[in-house]
Amino acid sequence: MIDRLYSETLSQDPAIRQLAQAKGLTHDGQRGFYEAMKDARLPVTPEFGALLYILARSTRAQHIIEFGTSFGVSTLFLAAALRDNGGGRLVTSELLSDKAERASANLREAGLADLVDIRIGDARATLSHDLPESIDLILLDATKRLYLDLLLMLEPALRKGGLVISDRADLGGDDGGRAAAYLTYLTTPTNGYRIASITTQALGQTFAHDMAVRT
Numbered sequence: 001m002i003d004r005l006y007s008e009t010l011s012q013d014p015a016i017r018q019l020a021q022a023k024g025l026t027h028d029g030q031r032g033f034y035e036a037m038k039d040a041r042l043p044v045t046p047e048f049g050a051l052l053y054i055l056a057r058s059t060r061a062q063h064i065i066e067f068g069t070s071f072g073v074s075t076l077f078l079a080a081a082l083r084d085n086g087g088g089r090l091v092t093s094e095l096l097s098d099k100a101e102r103a104s105a106n107l108r109e110a111g112l113a114d115l116v117d118i119r120i121g122d123a124r125a126t127l128s129h130d131l132p133e134s135i136d137l138i139l140l141d142a143t144k145r146l147y148l149d150l151l152l153m154l155e156p157a158l159r160k161g162g163l164v165i166s167d168r169a170d171l172g173g174d175d176g177g178r179a180a181a182y183l184t185y186l187t188t189p190t191n192g193y194r195i196a197s198i199t200t201q202a203l204g205q206t207f208a209h210d211m212a213v214r215t
Helices: 002-022 044-057 073-084 098-108 144-157 176-186
Strands: 061-065 089-094 116-120 135-140 158-167 193-200 206-215
Touching: 002 073, 002 089, 044 073, 044 098, 044 135, 044 158, 044 193, 044 206, 061 144, 073 089, 073 135, 098 116, 135 144, 144 158, 144 176, 144 206, 176 193, 176 206
Parallel strands: 061 089, 061 135, 089 116, 135 158
Antiparallel strands: 158 206, 193 206
């Protein structure tokens, strides 16, 4: 399933991205980018996906929150880790209903749908209720300006030793500095995190990822 979705990404996403670029939308730090890319898969890179699986397995995660489902590639990596950990629950939020439906179909085909609760709409509403009392891992991979708001909302339930993983938080875009504030928050030791960053490559681009552990 994951191999097929990556193959579809290689054949379709570049053309969709070119159309978005023609409208002046060059990266996902900009308002309107995700709507322009609604038919694109926009998956995590293969290396980052494998890392998500490893991190979820090694921390024995049972309760995961994800912001930005898209077609469900990162969701598949994380849900597979939950299955191999013995079970659990992944709550994921997607703004666009068409993408959520495609992700749901992919999860059913992969045999992982029973582990995943897909919620459609603004994540500030969808992820504000009916969550686990203790969260093991948070993945932030959608609109950058919402990263800090969502982290602060979810943080009370994030256990010590829990992980906050974010994709491309370095893209400030036109968010008024909110994405930069997210990184500042995680890199300020008194807020209780230790953070490391890596980069991976795909489709001729370099992608930055940040991983923080709650101390």
